[in-house]
Amino acid sequence: MTFVEFIITYYPRFLSGTIVTIEQFVLASVLCIFLALLAGLMKLSPRTSVRACATVYIEIFRGTSLLVQLYWIFFVLPLFGITLDKFTAGFVAVGLNVGAYGAELVRGGVLSVPTGQWEAAVSINMSPGKRMSRIILPQALVNMLPAWGNLLIELLKGTALVATIAVADLTFEARQINYSTFMSAQSFGTALIIYYVLARFLLTPLMRRLEKIMARQIGRE
Amino acid sequence: MSEDMTQFPLRLEGENAPMVRFMNVSKSYGELTVLDQLNLDVAPGEMMTIIGPSGSGKTTVLRMLMTLETINKGVIYVDGEPLTHMEKNGVLVPANKMHLRRMRAKIGMCFQHFNLFPHMTALQNCMEGPVQVLGLTKESARQRAEELLEMVAMSDKRDHHPSRLSGGQQQRVAIARALAMRPKVMLFDEVTSALDPEVINEVTGVIRKLVGEHHLTMMMVTHQMGFARDISDRVCFFYGGKIEEQGAPADLFGSPKKQRTKQFLSAVKEAV
Numbered sequence: 154m155t156f157v158e159f160i161i162t163y164y165p166r167f168l169s170g171t172i173v174t175i176e177q178f179v180l181a182s183v184l185c186i187f188l189a190l191l192a193g194l195m196k197l198s199p200r201t202s203v204r205a206c207a208t209v210y211i212e213i214f215r216g217t218s219l220l221v222q223l224y225w226i227f228f229v230l231p232l233f234g235i236t237l238d239k240f241t242a243g244f245v246a247v248g249l250n251v252g253a254y255g256a257e258l259v260r261g262g263v264l265s266v267p268t269g270q271w272e273a274a275v276s277i278n279m280s281p282g283k284r285m286s287r288i289i290l291p292q293a294l295v296n297m298l299p300a301w302g303n304l305l306i307e308l309l310k311g312t313a314l315v316a317t318i319a320v321a322d323l324t325f326e327a328r329q330i331n332y333s334t335f336m337s338a339q340s341f342g343t344a345l346i347i348y349y350v351l352a353r354f355l356l357t358p359l360m361r362r363l364e365k366i367m368a369r370q371i372g373r374e
Numbered sequence: 375m376s377e378d379m380t381q382f383p384l385r386l387e388g389e390n391a392p393m394v395r396f397m398n399v400s401k402s403y404g405e406l407t408v409l410d411q412l413n414l415d416v417a418p419g420e421m422m423t424i425i426g427p428s429g430s431g432k433t434t435v436l437r438m439l440m441t442l443e444t445i446n447k448g449v450i451y452v453d454g455e456p457l458t459h460m461e462k463n464g465v466l467v468p469a470n471k472m473h474l475r476r477m478r479a480k481i482g483m484c485f486q487h488f489n490l491f492p493h494m495t496a497l498q499n500c501m502e503g504p505v506q507v508l509g510l511t512k513e514s515a516r517q518r519a520e521e522l523l524e525m526v527a528m529s530d531k532r533d534h535h536p537s538r539l540s541g542g543q544q545q546r547v548a549i550a551r552a553l554a555m556r557p558k559v560m561l562f563d564e565v566t567s568a569l570d571p572e573v574i575n576e577v578t579g580v581i582r583k584l585v586g587e588h589h590l591t592m593m594m595v596t597h598q599m600g601f602a603r604d605i606s607d608r609v610c611f612f613y614g615g616k617i618e619e620q621g622a623p624a625d626l627f628g629s630p631k632k633q634r635t636k637q638f639l640s641a642v643k644e645a646v
Contacts, residue, residue, distance in 0.1 A: 267489075269485060269487055269489035270489060270491065272440075272442050272483075272485065272489060273485065273489035273490070273491065273548075275440065275441065275442060275478070276440055276442075276478075276481075276482065276483040276485075276552065277482075277502065277503035277507060277551065277552070277555055278475060278478045278479050278503065278507050278555065279503070279506060279507055280475070280507075283506050283507075287502070287506060288491055291493045292492065292493060295493075370493055371492050371493040371535070371537075
């Protein structure tokens with residue numbers, strides 16, 4: 154079987170795997186961004202108890218292996234009565250894990266906004282919530298976007314682990330095709346290329362564009 | 375160390391009540407005393423200028439009024455009411471957040487480094503407070519902002535972001551932004567110190583206009599002695615966290631009484 158024949162035969166499975174990978178990526182990203190914002194802002198709270206909650210989350214999910222976290226969520230949580238289907242367990246684990254890294258980006262981004270901006274917001278008597286949402290976060294976001302580009306690429310690659318709990322993503326399909334054809338180089342080679350194309354030609358340009366738009370909004374052309 | 379709070383009145387009333395009063399205010403960072411038992415009154419409509427060497431506590435005075443710094447002792451009053459404290463069962467206790475927010479509405483401030491919001495145009499900078507804080511409609515906030523930008527001669531640049539404005543232009547927008555909140559007291563913290571010499575007059579011109587046309591209480595920290603002399607009703611010379619000498623500008627600059635004032639003024643003169 155030539156490589157062309159291989160692709161013609163198996164492209165539907167690579168395609169469906171890629172779609173599942175993209176779905177996992179999108180859902181995990183949404184969860185990740187939400188958790189990163191929440192934990193990042195909590196980490197800046199004046200209340201020790203709030204900060205402590207965020208620290209516990211960040212330490213657990215950043216300090217242990219993503220694969221083990223995935224197994225915990227899929228295999229151990231049911232023992233405590235929380236059962237997630239494998240698709241949900243997959244993106245939840247990845248989102249929780251990468252969100253812990255993102256929290257540090259959010260915290261760093263907020264701290265990178267000059268104190269003068271806080272003081273100006275106080276001087277026009279803004280409430281703490283509006284200070285954050287209208288003055289600080291928009292500027293923090295611009296500062297942290299480049300780092301988020303990297304993190305989301307990590308997240309995309311991290312979704313490959315969901316194959317280990319039999320979510321039929323790109324990695325899972327490549328492995329299945331390899332089992333039935335023993336064409337390892339072709340199976341995993343194709344998967345590799347697809348991951349690269351997703352990261353390099355879809356995600357990176359998207360983030361660059363976003364950086365440009367945000368930079369323009371802040372008047373830094 | 376606890377303080378006897380009964381020595382402080384709950385309100386300042388009567389015809390001669392000052393707009394701003396510092397009463398036995400002290401501030402220290404650990405061992406370092408920044409302000410030492412400061413007593414200072416500013417009358418309604420007065421333009422009061424603070425001069426002095428760096429580290430003498432001048433900027434701290436303004437930052438305390440804007441509630442950007444807390445105080446360790448004493449009470450600050452604004453417009454008859456305590457700013458740093460509030461009444462509870464007939465005595466003054468430290469102010470809570472709600473009280474601070476209510477009182478802050480009386481005060482506006484301009485900073486050395488302008489601190490405009492970089493993600494907003496000049497116009498949006500001036501509308502932000504009125505819309506988000508005062509709850510004005512967009513139209514009336516826009517009208518107010520446009521009038522103020524007109525006053526500071528920045529109408530033609532109203533749709534520019536701060537990054538496209540010069541320092542002098544940014545500072546004029548910052549003044550408009552503060553005025554848009556209709557404060558009773560305006561604070562100017564070294565507003566010309568970060569500017570190139572040739573644009574300083576743009577900003578001092580706006581402040582002169584304010585002094586001439588509005589009955590606004592103003593406090594200013596500056597290194598522009600000539601400007602201070604021209605427009606102030608009163609000048610305070612700060613030294614080591616205390617008022618070393620104060621008086622009408624003609625007296626303080628013309629015939630300073632204290633040795634330290636003389637030294638400072640002659641040192642400043644030499645620098646120019």
